[in-house]
Amino acid sequence: MTAEAHTNTDTEDIEEFRTSVRAILEKEIASRIDEWEAAGAFDAHELFPRLAEHGLLGLGYSPEDGGEGAPLEYQMVLAEELARCGAAGVSMAINVQMHMATPSLARFGTPELKEAYLRPALRGEQVAAIAVTEPGSGSDVAGLSTRARRDGNDWVITGQKIFITNGAQADWFCMLVRTSDEGGHRGMSQIIVPRDTPGFEVVRVLDKLGNRSSDTVELRLEDARVPVSNTIGTPGRGFQQQMQQFVIERLSACFSAAGSAAQALERTRDYLQTRTVFGAPLATRQYPVFRLTELSAQLDLLRALNEKMCRKLGAGEDITREATVGKLTAGRLLREVADAAVQYHGGLGYMEENWTSRFYRDSRLVSIGGGADEVMLQVLAKLDGYDL
Incomplete structure (x- = not known):
């Protein structure tokens, strides 16, 4: 089912979309992730048109620009599901196409520029x-x-x-x-x-x-x-336009982090049920259980903030503060989740053959790219009235 069928934010419709997207991404991305990671690259000119056939690359853009016009909640679901595919590199590349390189063009570009560059990008014909x-x-x-x-x-x-x-x-x-x-x-x-x-x-x-x-x-x-x-x-207004584009980039990072953290916590909880230490499963030990529970609670807060941003941005309100808070929170949460995942998998968690190793390496970028944690703190301090 393509995104064109989804024009409202009913929970049932969104979850139907999630199911559809997960199946698409399993076929087009998840099944090939190990191959692409080993090669150190994937062919975007091959993958992007296939995603565009399902209406995914233009999900949040207006039909006048060649997009699907879907509400922001659907972009959130797509970002979460992309993050669950097993490697952040491909997810990052797609998010660059959708949420980092094209928002300013869609908002401020001339009809001629949109025809030459935005529409082909949404069709996956141009990277x-x-x-x-x-x-x-x-x-x-x-x-x-x-x-x-x-x-x-x-x-x-x-x-x-x-x-x-x-x-x-x-x-x-x-x-x-x-x-x-x-x-x-x-x-x-x-x-x-x-x-x-x-x-x-x-x-x-x-x-x-x-x-x-x-x-x-x-x-x-x-x-x-x-x-x-x-x-x-x-x-002469490029800086201001780029700051608006950064807000969308940071929003996308929050969505992706929520999906990535959720899957890592699920997989680690499952492992605690099977890993026996001193005669009992780790899932019977209070400390690791409480630690994963604490991280899960923090994830709930991030998801609540993501939903708030969807509502506010959908209503045309400014989300600069929320996106900055979310980006800072998402990066720190992912680092903690990655550390816990490796720790509770023990020696296996440190092995390159296990998913935890890749996740640990991939997750570190969120606190650096798109504005480092320190930049997020500086933005928030200025919003709070400090003269830095």
């Missing part, structure tokens, strides 16, 4: 990437230095980007660059840079601790020339 982070700036987006100077009807871009997910396969990049001499967060613009732009190159594919089935790269631009018409929204 998209978001290019913000630089070697010298990291989470300090206001400190980026990649610059675009205007030459007639073109932008001429020079600079570097790093840690770019989907970068080895992307057909185009939603890139944040400086387009004026104003400092700080002023004078930036979001520009679509096609992969085949002369002067643009993928320098190297990075070797990561986790998320190994998704490609992450370093980029270099040297007088790369793209049309000014590739600017998303208003020139």
Whole structure:
């Protein structure tokens, strides 16, 4: 069943959608995860069109833009189910396509840009990437230095980007660059840079601790020339547009973390029933049981926050604070769940052949990517009135 059949948020409809999505993802992703992890990559141009056939890539986008127009709760379910597939790399790559590289284009892009880039991305015909982070700036987006100077009807871009997910396969990049001499967060613009732009190159594919089935790269631009018409929204307002796009990215991270943590807790609880220590199953020992129960309770709170964000964003309300709290909470919760999963599996948990090892490596990124924990705390401190 495609997402087109789902236009309300009734629990029965949502759970029917979950069942359908889980079956699709089992066939298209979960069954091939080990193969992709071993290879260190998957073919997004092969996978994405198959997901698009089921209406998944355009789930939250308007029908006018080629999407399904489904309520946010369905995107939450999809993110949770993707996170249960067994490796965060593929889930991350899909979330980049849906929630990181395309929201600004959908919200601020011209009809011509949407036709050329958004619609093909929602059909899975083009792979998209978001290019913000630089070697010298990291989470300090206001400190980026990649610059675009205007030459007639073109932008001429020079600079570097790093840690770019989907970068080895992307057909185009939603890139944040400086387009004026104003400092700080002023004078930036979001520009679509096609992969085949002369002067643009993928320098190297990075070797990561986790998320190994998704490609992450370093980029270099040297007088790369793209049309000014590739600017998303208003020139000079790129920082503000990117901050809005980050909110959606962090919301997606909260959804994914909930699905990943839930499955890890379920699998660890099952293992406690079968692992015998000193003559009795671990499930009869109070400490590990209480620890998993505590983590499960924290997961309930994250899920409640996720549902609140769905309601508020669906009503057109600002969720900057909730998404920031959620991103901070999700990263820390996943780290605790991963640690408990490895610990309670004992020596088996430390083995690469067991799911716990991959989960432990993959989960660490959530507290770094999309704004580190420290950045989330800084945002929240400013919202609370502190002058930092």
